[in-house]
């Protein structure tokens with residue numbers, strides 16, 4: 432059994448590759464900057480933004496795990512056009528299964544702890560989320576291969592904090608953590624290890640269709656408590672910002688980021704998500 436893993440050098444890709452190799456699956460990894468982390472992986476240097484570099488990468492693969500994505504300016508090219516090119520190539524080379532990593536963000540704003548209906552109308556609320564949804568659509572348009580679409584929520588690993596988790600840790604270290612609203616808003620999470628395990632279980636079970644993989648829904652306060660435990664901190668000061676007070680600063684930040692062509696890490700829609708899930 433041979434798997435082609437795009438985004439194999441990324442946060443989730445590295446764990447998935449580790450678990451695939453451990454279960455005896457041969458792995459060919461794709462990235463622009465292959466890494467030396469895992470022994471036994473065959474690396475192919477490819478840039479999904481340059482479809483010609485994909486030539487022949489699917490040859491000999493039984494399954495493709497397509498994780499590579501970006502949230503930069505060329506995200507349409509990488510997240511949608513390259514996904515379409517890759518699945519077409521997979522069909523040409525008779526690959527049996529195609530597993531596409533989409534995102535929970537394609538659902539848009541979720542009310543309370545309500546679990547979205549997989550078929551509900553989608554309202555992606557960022558450029559990135561929109562391209563992930565369009566990537567799904569590109570996959571669904573191509574017939575002739577077993578297709579599995581995974582929509583993970585926030586993926587974390589305390590042993591390798593990144594993005595929001597890294598920021599939370601900085602504040603914990605400083606002893607004072609800004610909290611948006613009461614901190615009782617819910618969000619869905621899955622650990623990196625669990626995501627890789629659940630993905631491999633679906634793959635081995637030859638599952639198809641759209642799957643929402645998550646461990647649990649937690650409040651921000653609960654998650655913060657876990658982060659503090661991991662950091663060995665018992666007490667911190669929480670600085671609560673009422674949601675209404677953040678609309679103007681976030682509106683200005685988001686617009687400035689868009690003007691300068693930088694991906695906004697926070698947005699009015701994200702604030703709205705926090706308000707509605709509290």
Ligand SMILES: NC(=O)c1ccc[n+]([C@@H]2O[C@H](COP(=O)([O-])OP(=O)(O)OC[C@H]3O[C@@H](n4cnc5c(N)ncnc54)[C@H](OP(=O)(O)O)[C@@H]3O)[C@@H](O)[C@H]2O)c1
Pocket residue numbers: 437438439440441442443444461462463464465477478479480497498499500501509532533534535563582583584585586587
């Ligand atoms: N992390 C989360 O919380 C989360 C949640 C929901 C969904 N997801 C989805 O899960 C997947 C993996 O996420 P991640 O957090 O592991 O991402 P990541 O750490 O940012 O890794 C992205 C991977 O994509 C590769 N890549 C990016 N642009 C490329 C290009 N032009 N050509 C070839 N490779 C390219 C990168 O390799 P190089 O830079 O070396 O090329 C890297 O291996 C993504 O599809 C993401 O949308 C993630």
